[in-house]
Amino acid sequence: MHRTLRLGYTATVFLIFSSGLAQAAEPIPVPKPLAVPGQKVSGDTVSTPLPKPKHEQLPDEAASVAVEAASCDLSGVDFESIPPVRGEFSGDAGCGIETPVRITGIERESASVALKGSVTISCEFAKTFTQWLQSDVLPAAEKHFNGGIKSIATGPGYQCRRRNNQPDGKLSEHALGKAVDISGFSMLEGASVSVETDWGKDTPQGRFLEDIHKSACAxxxxxxxxxxxxxxxxxxxxDIGCHGKTCTYLICQ
Ligand SMILES: [Zn+2]
Structure with a gap:
């Protein structure tokens, strides 16, 4: 009797103890930190280039966007699709590109033209920009110079900033990856073209700039x-920004 009671007590203690153990051994599942590099994408921004996307390592959201970015159809362009670019500044959350591409060069027939540094812009804008280079700018260079263009000096394309860097300005088209600045060209024959010094001159450089300005406006x-x-x-x-209610207003200056 005594022993039985003790056994019962022991059993009860054991049951309580083991039930406690069971609870301890079955904790609320702690979500494992997702050890995926892409998880940083939403928090980190990105004036610095992001690594090339690896689909199997990206979380769903980034992977789906990466697939979208990868579908950018640019022919005759040296480029890579990169993960979405996001940036914010002083209360403005509008900066960023959903389907960015980084362009390093343009091909035309046997010619290869480098973009000094590289240009990060949206896939949409890249189509217009590279078609202009291939169809208008390179032929204009061949017309005014012996041989084509060796390289083009540009700004970075994407920049999270306001227009003309003015503190009260509207968001720049650069902040959406829809704009590029071009400062000059190096020609294969050795000539160079500077927008700052050659603009408006009656020289091959000046006439070349006049030609590409005109074709850009179209x-x-x-x-x-x-x-x-x-x-x-x-x-x-x-840029390809929208002006006016129907986006049909053009600015050519
Ligand atoms: Zn600009």
């Missing part, structure tokens, strides 16, 4: 040259 919604304003003395700005 393709982009905004073209700003040294004639435009004080902010564009040193470069040609082209």
């Amino acid at each position: 393709r982009f919604t905004t073209v700003l040259s040294p004639e435009g304003d004080e902010f564009h003395k040193s470069h040609l700005h082209v």
